Amino acid sequence: MSADETLATCSETLVTCRDAALAFGRGAQAVVAVHGANLKIRAGDRLAVVGPSGSGKSSLLYLLAGLERPISGDVTWTGSLGAYDIGLVFQGDSLIPALSVLENACLPLVLAGRTETEAQEAARAALDRVGVVDLAERLPEEISGGQAQRAAAARVLAQAPRLILADEPTGRLDHATGARVLDALLTAADHTGAALVVTTHDPAVAARLTVRRSMRAGRLLTPEETP
Known part of the structure; x- marks a missing residue:
């Protein structure tokens, strides 16, 4: 079995990287x-990409999300995977400053054509799952960085995407709060059958996902090379 086939869990392949490289x-x-990454993500996969800061983890996620185009090789998505089927939890600040926490969480749903009532119900439920529903009416500048990270995670959970890409989602949070956010991501993925890919430098976070792959100096190590 090849390295990029080790994530087989469900029949549908959502995204495939073939020798994908990225340079700035x-x-x-x-x-x-990223140096020539080979990877398949299937529906239901639970993958942790582990490595130190600067190893290329975030860049790999941007390739998987379609936010960056490879300079060589290719990244392909299944034809049934739409733009709103991919949810990305960024490592840094990503909330829109002029919108409240609730409006931020609603935005992808409204853009996808959901009614305001449907969007608010889904957004409030997601905010509650990560413990910030009481901050729904506040602006991003009125909450802490950790609270903003949880709100950003809720925005993705409210979408119920088929592919969740989370870039160090617990990196700015204390242990208990980080565990709650990871719980919410795992529960949401289990409920919808979504694939979940999490980048992390924390072994405790990585241990909660089924498959682990390491990155070193931009190279995605094979399962055999991963500690």
């Missing part, structure tokens, strides 16, 4: 962030 800058100044 040009010429002699170019920095290669």
Whole structure:
């Protein structure tokens, strides 16, 4: 069995990387962030991508999400996977400053055509799951960084996407709060059958996902190379 086939859990492949590479800058100044990654993500997969800061974990997630295009190789998505079927929890601040926490959580649902009532119900339920529903009417500048991270996770959970990509979702949170956010991501993925990919440098977080792959200096290690 090849390295990129070890994540087989369900029949439908959602996204495939074949020798996908990503670089920033040009010429002699170019920095290669991902070297020839090979990976398949199937519905129901639970994957932790582990590595230190700067190892290329975030860049790999951006390739999987379609936010960056590979400079070589390719990334392909199943034809049944729509734009709103992919939810990305960013590592840094990602809430829209002019919108309340609730409005931020509602936005992807409204853009996808849900009614305001449906969007608010789903958003409030997601905010409650990560413990920030009491902050629903506040602006991002009125909450802490950790609370903003939880609200950003809720925005993705409210979408009920088929592929959840979470970039260090517990990195700015204390242990108990981080565990709650990870619980919510895992529960949401279990409920919908979504694939969940989490980047992390925390072994305790990685241990809660079924499959672990390591990144070192932009290279996605094979399962045999992963500690």
